[in-house]
Amino acid sequence: MDYILETTDLGIAFGGLKAAEHVNISIKKNEIYGLIGPNGAGKTTIFNIITGVYQPTWGSFKLDGEVIKNLPQEKINQKGIARTFQNIRLFNNMTVVRNVMVGLHNRKEYKCGFFTSVLRLPKHFKVEKEMREKAKELLDIFGLLEERNNLACNLPYGKQRKLEIARALATNPKLLLLDEPAAGMNPNETMELAETIKLIRDKFDMTILLIDHDLKFVSGLCDRVTVLNFGTVLADGNISEVLNNKDVIEAYIGKKEEDE
Amino acid sequence: MKKKFKIKHFINYIVVGAATIIFTILNSVGVLGLSEQFLLEKIAISIILAVSLGLVVGFLGELSLGHAGFMCIGAYIGGKVASLLSESMGNGFLTLIIALAVGGLSAAVAGAIIGLPALRLKGDYLAIVTLAFGEIVKTLFLNSSEETFGGPIGLETPRYDRNSLFIIGFVVVLIMLAVIQNLIRSKHGRAITSIRDSEIAARATGINVTKYKLLVFALSAFFAGIAGVLFSYSNYRVQCTKFDYNYSIEILVMVVLGGMGSVNGSIIAASLITFLQIQLASILTGDLAVLQNIFYALVLILIVIYNNAPALKGFREKHNLKSFISKLFKKKKEDPSEVRDDEAKWDRVPTKINMDELLSMDIKVTESTMKPDKGGKE
Incomplete structure (x- = not known):
């Protein structure tokens, strides 16, 4: 199977804080892949590693079969990874x-x-x-x-x-990273954005990895997702399976009382 | 796409070129005295310094306080080359050209060296490094031996024919304008302004920030060095006390007053400030010399208030140069919706030193504190 992006045991520590650990994501060509999780789960950190803002402490990642290591941001962009920012930077x-x-x-x-x-x-x-x-x-x-x-x-x-x-x-780019593209948008704008993202995939034959909190938006767009929590992968796979996963529900809305 | 000749993009070449021709004619008729020639030389030097610093401050968005240091390198090395060469090949045009090139290039090398830390430092910290750099350069030349660069007495340099030095100065200004404006209005200029607006986004968009920062620092220093060589030609002696941080800040004042990111503004501000200084120096002599700096500062404060105070906004819009010119030619106001993308402003102001914001902040505070009072009375 050809993967556009393949991370193996990717992780980063800031001092004693492990912001991400053992993150394995494999994205197929022409796929819209979701990266979700509660606040502070390390989603944007993973983006920053992939785009070269941070160098990973552990593990590595491949773009289109080529290992990317120790490259500055502009070089990684020239290799074919482009991104947008959580807070717009125009x-x-x-x-x-x-x-x-x-x-x-x-x-x-x-x-x-x-x-x-x-x-x-x-x-x-x-x-x-x-x-x-x-x-x-x-x-x-x-x-x-x-x-x-x-x-x-x-x-x-x-x-x-x-x-x-x-x-x-x-x-x-070969891979487009979108960091919370739907943040701050009303439902109409969100729907329009989802259409635009699909259009980009089809028109440019693009592979897209996106972060978002709007689960409706993510489930309407993504074929597969990875859920992060406290820097580790909680679940991954098909969107419908993942959203019914007990651990995922727990991470998002907490345990039922009788379970405690 | 129709190709239109855009006078907007060429207005500064036309004005500077016309001024050069007019003054050349006036000079050949004999109207210009020594002091006027000296003034014109000074103005040309100031314009070169202000526009080249404007490239760093206004377009790259980094604060540099060491511009006089680059000028100092150009003045000493160019002056030394000129005095060495004038012994063997005479004090001619060729000597001048070689001195300009050597002085400019040595300053450019220094600019690239100072550009290296600039890649890691931001804002205030870079300003401190460049400030220190300027002082180091000054001190190095001050402590040089008498045979090399003259030490504390200064370096004696050959003089160029007063009748043509200011013309050469203005020709250099024209060449510099062409280089800097062509650079800014190209894909490379776009990359440079993108670094100013958001360095993080520029990197993520694949712009080689390192390369462009070095390029801008070196180019800016190159022209500062050339200004230094011209300075050494227009004075008997080059003394390093001239190139202290006050002078760097004076150049920065020209850039800020002219409006950051505006080449035309820098030209106007540099000419006016230099004119003002030299006139003040010639009017207020003797006991009154103390007043020079006071008047100079006063005028600067007035200009800043006039340009930036929010209370004067209405007055400014009514009585500005643009409306004056359009009245003069009875030209209709341009419809803003028709502006084509080529004409949309290159001259946008960055926000590193935001005078508008600083000045309006106080007023906002007073307004908000006054409003509840009114409500209480009613």
């Missing part, structure tokens, strides 16, 4: 279209050296024009084309989320 003082164009920066087809740009050689104009067209294409998919000249900070919350996903997709 380039606020730049226009929407430029936010996406930053995402296109490292693509091979838009290579343009420093001196080519400063000397304004014809290649610079060609590359700029192509990047802009490509960015507009991406924005169109997310319904942000009309807003392309607004500053990113002036967009409403839902659109900022979408823009962040568009920017991540612009880097041409």
Whole structure:
């Protein structure tokens, strides 16, 4: 079986605190995979390890069969892992279209050296024009084309989320990590977002790993999930099985009184 | 896509170019005296310093307080090269070019070296490191032997023909504008501004933050070094006491006053502040010399209040340069919805030093404390 992402015994300790331990996740190509768990379970920590913000204390992970080790964040992104953030991090003082164009920066087809740009050689104009067209294409998919000249900070919350996903997709990743994409959205926006995520999977042939607390949202989207609690895997597998798992229910809503 | 000539992007080249030509003509007619030539040299040097520092502060979003240190390196090394070369090949144009290149490059190397810790440090800590760097450079040259860099007496440097030095200064300004603005308005500039807005997101988007920070520090130092060489040519002696942190902060003041992230603003602020200083120095002499700094500070405070005080917002909007010009040409106001993405502002202000916020904060507090009082009376 070909896995896009495969973690083996991944773990990290901050001093004496084990934030994550023995985390094994295997994500198939073209799958939407969920990572759920109560607050402080270590979900975002796992994201940060996979994107290179932290180096794992134990274990390792493979992207598309290749072991990724000791790489800085930008290199990991160039290998093909893109992410969004729990609290949106856009380039606020730049226009929407430029936010996406930053995402296109490292693509091979838009290579343009420093001196080519400063000397304004014809290649610079060609590359700029192509990047802009490509960015507009991406924005169109997310319904942000009309807003392309607004500053990113002036967009409403839902659109900022979408823009962040568009920017991540612009880097041409193999695996897209979404950290609580539905946080702070109303039910309508959440449904719309679920449709967008499905669309991304089909249109870009993308593999997606997402964190969210909205179990309805997760169960509607994900084929398989992993539940984390206190840094360890509580359960994983098919969504319906996992949500009926006794341990999972206990972790989320606690024990029944007679069980105690 | 239609290609339009956007005057907005070229206005500063046009203004600086026109000023150069006008002053060259005035000079050849003989209207300009020595003091005016000196003033123009100073203005060119200030513009180079302010715009190059603006690249670091306004576009990369890092606070650097060691810009005078880079200038000092350029002034000493460029000045030394000039005095050595003028013995063998004469004090000509070629010597000047070589001195400019060597001075600029040595400052750029220093900039790259100071850029290395910059990759690890943020905000205030970087400011402290750059401040210390400037002082170290100054002290090194102060303690050099008399044969090498003159030590405390300073380095004697060859002078360039007064009639053409300021023209060279302005040509350098034009070249620098072309380099810096072309850089900013390219994919590399976009990467640099993305680091300013969110370094974490920039890294996660695959931007090589290390590379771009080094590039910006080196480029900014390069032009500061060139300004230093010009400075050494415009003075009999280069003395390192000139390049203390006060001078670095003076350059920063120009950048902040001009509006961070605005190249045009830096040019205007640098010209005005230099003009003001030199005029004050020539008017207030003798016993009144003490008043120079007081007047200078007073004017700065007034400018900052005028530009930033929320209470003056309405007045500012009515009486600004833009509406004045549009009245002058009876131009209709642009419809903001029609702005194309090329024209959308490059000049966005970052928030490392946010004057607006700082000033408006006090007022918010007083408003909120006053409101309950009113309610109580009613």
